[in-house]
Amino acid sequence: MLPAAPEQTPSAHPERAGRARPARGARRRAPSGLFEPAQLVRSLPEALHKLHPRVLVKNPVLFVVSAGAALTTLSALLHPDVFTWVISLWLWLTVVFANLAEAVAEGRGKAQARALRRARTDTVALRLEHWSYGTNLATARTEAVAATDLKPLDVVLVAAGELIPADGDVIDGVAAVDESAVTGESAPVIREAGGDRSGVTGGTTVLSDRIVVRVSARPGHSFLDRMIALVEGASRQKTPNEIALNILLASLTIVFVLVVVALQPMGAYAGAAQSTTVLVALLVTLIPTTIGALLSAIGIAGMDRLVQRNVLAMSGRAVEAAGDVNTLLLDKTGTITLGNREAAAFVPMPGVREAHLAEAAQLSSLADETPEGRSVVVLAKNRHGLRTPDQGALTNAHWVAFSAQTRMSGVDLRWPNGAVCAVRKGAAGQVIEWVRRYGGQVPPEAQRYSDAVAAGGGTPLLVAVHDWDGPRVLGLIHLKDVVKDGIRERFAELRRMGIRTVMITGDNPLTARAIAQEAGVDDYLAEATPEDKLALIRREQEGGKLVAMTGDGTNDAPALAQADVGVAMNTGTSAAKEAGNMVDLDSNPTKLIEIVEIGKQLLITRGALTTFSITNDVAKYFAIIPAMFAGTYPGLRSLNVMGLHSPTSAITSAIIFNALIIVALIPLALRGVRYTPASAHDLLRRNLLVYGLGGLVLPFVGIKVIDLAVSQVPGLG
Numbered sequence: 001m002l003p004a005a006p007e008q009t010p011s012a013h014p015e016r017a018g019r020a021r022p023a024r025g026a027r028r029r030a031p032s033g034l035f036e037p038a039q040l041v042r043s044l045p046e047a048l049h050k051l052h053p054r055v056l057v058k059n060p061v062l063f064v065v066s067a068g069a070a071l072t073t074l075s076a077l078l079h080p081d082v083f084t085w086v087i088s089l090w091l092w093l094t095v096v097f098a099n100l101a102e103a104v105a106e107g108r109g110k111a112q113a114r115a116l117r118r119a120r121t122d123t124v125a126l127r128l129e130h131w132s133y134g135t136n137l138a139t140a141r142t143e144a145v146a147a148t149d150l151k152p153l154d155v156v157l158v159a160a161g162e163l164i165p166a167d168g169d170v171i172d173g174v175a176a177v178d179e180s181a182v183t184g185e186s187a188p189v190i191r192e193a194g195g196d197r198s199g200v201t202g203g204t205t206v207l208s209d210r211i212v213v214r215v216s217a218r219p220g221h222s223f224l225d226r227m228i229a230l231v232e233g234a235s236r237q238k239t240p241n242e243i244a245l246n247i248l249l250a251s252l253t254i255v256f257v258l259v260v261v262a263l264q265p266m267g268a269y270a271g272a273a274q275s276t277t278v279l280v281a282l283l284v285t286l287i288p289t290t291i292g293a294l295l296s297a298i299g300i301a302g303m304d305r306l307v308q309r310n311v312l313a314m315s316g317r318a319v320e321a322a323g324d325v326n327t328l329l330l331d332k333t334g335t336i337t338l339g340n341r342e343a344a345a346f347v348p349m350p351g352v353r354e355a356h357l358a359e360a361a362q363l364s365s366l367a368d369e370t371p372e373g374r375s376v377v378v379l380a381k382n383r384h385g386l387r388t389p390d391q392g393a394l395t396n397a398h399w400v401a402f403s404a405q406t407r408m409s410g411v412d413l414r415w416p417n418g419a420v421c422a423v424r425k426g427a428a429g430q431v432i433e434w435v436r437r438y439g440g441q442v443p444p445e446a447q448r449y450s451d452a453v454a455a456g457g458g459t460p461l462l463v464a465v466h467d468w469d470g471p472r473v474l475g476l477i478h479l480k481d482v483v484k485d486g487i488r489e490r491f492a493e494l495r496r497m498g499i500r501t502v503m504i505t506g507d508n509p510l511t512a513r514a515i516a517q518e519a520g521v522d523d524y525l526a527e528a529t530p531e532d533k534l535a536l537i538r539r540e541q542e543g544g545k546l547v548a549m550t551g552d553g554t555n556d557a558p559a560l561a562q563a564d565v566g567v568a569m570n571t572g573t574s575a576a577k578e579a580g581n582m583v584d585l586d587s588n589p590t591k592l593i594e595i596v597e598i599g600k601q602l603l604i605t606r607g608a609l610t611t612f613s614i615t616n617d618v619a620k621y622f623a624i625i626p627a628m629f630a631g632t633y634p635g636l637r638s639l640n641v642m643g644l645h646s647p648t649s650a651i652t653s654a655i656i657f658n659a660l661i662i663v664a665l666i667p668l669a670l671r672g673v674r675y676t677p678a679s680a681h682d683l684l685r686r687n688l689l690v691y692g693l694g695g696l697v698l699p700f701v702g703i704k705v706i707d708l709a710v711s712q713v714p715g716l717g
């Protein structure tokens with residue numbers, strides 16, 4: 001959890017717990033401390049600050065109200081009377097209350113930003129002058145530089161007890177890291193080179209061991225900087241939906257301004273010319289002040305609700321898109337499975353000694369920094385007592401790193417006597433093709449054994465050599481991975497929300513199918529390259545679907561960038577975090593369920609309050625129109641259905657109600673309308689009923705009550 005947010009409760013933390021606890025978050029109610037009346041008082045100075053014309057002009061509805069308030073104040077100064085002063089006062093209060101809504105929504109973020117600022121580092125970093133695989137860190141030359149001077153691609157050495165000076169990826173070593181300064185979680189996490197858990201954040205602390213980090217962030221553009229800007233709302237931009245709604249509100253406002261202006265000559269002709277104060281009051285009740293006041297607070301609160309769940313949304317647009325997501329793509333390893341895909345057994349081909357296979361497997365993995373590669377070395381050591389070969393023999397080694405495109409890794413060795421030997425391990429299809437390319441025969445067992453491992457949900461890695469005996473398959477490594485606990489139920493929940501889940505993996509179709517079945521996803525895509533993932537997203541989007549994607553690997557980055565909602569795991573590589581538009585600090589892939597709920601809640605809240613805003617103006621016309629013309633057209637008195645005391649008390653009550661309803665709705669705008677999984681159609685009907693009807697009826701009662709009080713005031717009765 002983010003620091004300085006005491007209301008938060010600890011969240012499910014699969015990475016640390018070692019398994020995905022079915023996060024209770026989905027059912028966790030918005031933290032009860034999300035809104036407390038004291039916040040209104042605390043945010044008052046900020047609300048008054050926002051009375052500046054430069055701020056007001058950004059909100060057309062509020063701008064018109066403040067212009068009206070200025071006008072009535074002027075007329076109160078020229079022709080003082082109680083009515084004009086009271087109306088002026090309440091019009092200003094209307095603007096202050098509207099500002100208050102925004103100020104309260106922003107207030108929480110400011111506290112969090114203060115805590116995050118403290119984590120920003122001004123430490124000294126040890127920059128390595130050269131680094132390559134195998135560099136001896138004990139003797140490597142380093143220079144001390146200020147953390148703020150680090151540039152992308154700089155390589156720094158960080159030891160236990162030290163602050164990580166900048167965002168980056170671990171490229172050598174493994175360490176326990178305390179990320180509480182950023183995530184608020186005190187349990188340490190493991191960060192290691194090679195895999196999809198290499199991302200580290202500047203300002204976090206290394207607890208054990210020593211790691212080499214390649215810096216990825218430009219100065220001033222670190223993750224922490226972005227987080228601070230985000231929670232502070234500094235980088236907040238209006239979303240397309242907000243802009244559209246704002247245009248609608250502005251147009252309505254202009255129309256009503258014209259209507260009111262045109263009313264005066266007509267009224268004068270009929271002998272019922274109105275005072276400025278009455279005309280302004282009419283205008284303010286006509287224009288949609290409620291939603292105009294609450295709109296931005298609703299958006300900020302939506303982002304904030306995500307922060308409460310430890311999700312950082314880099315764009316408000318992504319939060320809205322989350323509310324309408326149709327398809328969720330997840331990668332398999334580390335997202336659906338635990339991700340510590342480990343070598344469990346060596347399976348030799350007929351006629352091959354297991355020790356020989358193990359030796360080749362180990363050789364191909366010595367420089368393979370992926371968790372898979374490291375686990376092969378460990379298994380060879382544990383099972384066959386194999387030690388790392390003599391460095392002297394390996395000086396002429398050309399290491400072939402694993403890539404998602406080639407699906408292979410290995411080494412080309414040149415022995416001192418000039419003989420050449422190549423070893424490869426990788427996906428069955430690729431390794432078989434490699435052997436055949438050099439004219440080797442592949443026994444049918446190679447495919448058969450691989451399929452057997454895959455059918456059980458394991459990942460087979462074929463091992464082949466090409467030496468003086470020619471190219472041939474020696475056997476396979478059985479990699480095991482485990483489907484996370486409770487993930488089936490979470491997918492079922494997504495299905496109820498109308499979201500289709502698709503697993504994408506670089507693994508072979510048989511493994512993919514076995515895991516897909518066990519996890520209960522709706523569909524899967526196997527042997528997917530990064531391009532395939534991207535193409536799949538584009539295809540879905542062309543069909544008009546909104547696509548969400550969660551991932552952590554560098555090979556997920558293009559897809560994360562293309563997805564409408566791209567959630568990167570905080571554990572992931574910096575490429576993935578850079579590409580997505582949200583980061584989950586808990587690295588919990590099923591967090592998307594909560595993200596979708598929050599997105600839906602945001603859309604529903606905005607819809608509900610817009611409905612309420614428009615319908616709740618109706619009652620105010622019934623208060624004001626009869627009051628305006630009762631003198632000229634006594635027949636209009638029958639419209640005074642509320643039986644309001646007098647024209648002045650009626651108009652005053654309508655304006656007071658119009659202002660108070662904003663304050664009354666601030667908690668709802670911040671907390672959000674309650675969301676229950678239901679079809680969009682049912683939700684719409686329910687909301688129209690509750691908020692439309694509520695908006696229609698409530699003001700009749702409210703204005704009547706206020707009128708009873710107002711009519712007691714001398715000068716208004």
Ligand SMILES: Nc1ncnc2c1ncn2[C@@H]1O[C@H](COP(=O)(O)OP(=O)(O)OP(=O)(O)O)[C@@H](O)[C@H]1O
Nearest residue numbers: 331332333370402404407408409426427505506507
């Ligand atoms: N270190 C490695 N060396 C050689 N081959 C590997 C290595 N790691 C994985 N492979 C092979 O490459 C295939 C694709 O791996 P990749 O990591 O791209 O996909 P994945 O992890 O299965 O999928 P995802 O991460 O998208 O869930 C694997 O199925 C395996 O056969």
Ligand SMILES: [K+]
Nearest residue numbers: 284285287289
């Ligand atoms: K109004």
Ligand SMILES: [Mg+2]
Nearest residue numbers: 196333506553
């Ligand atoms: Mg992977």
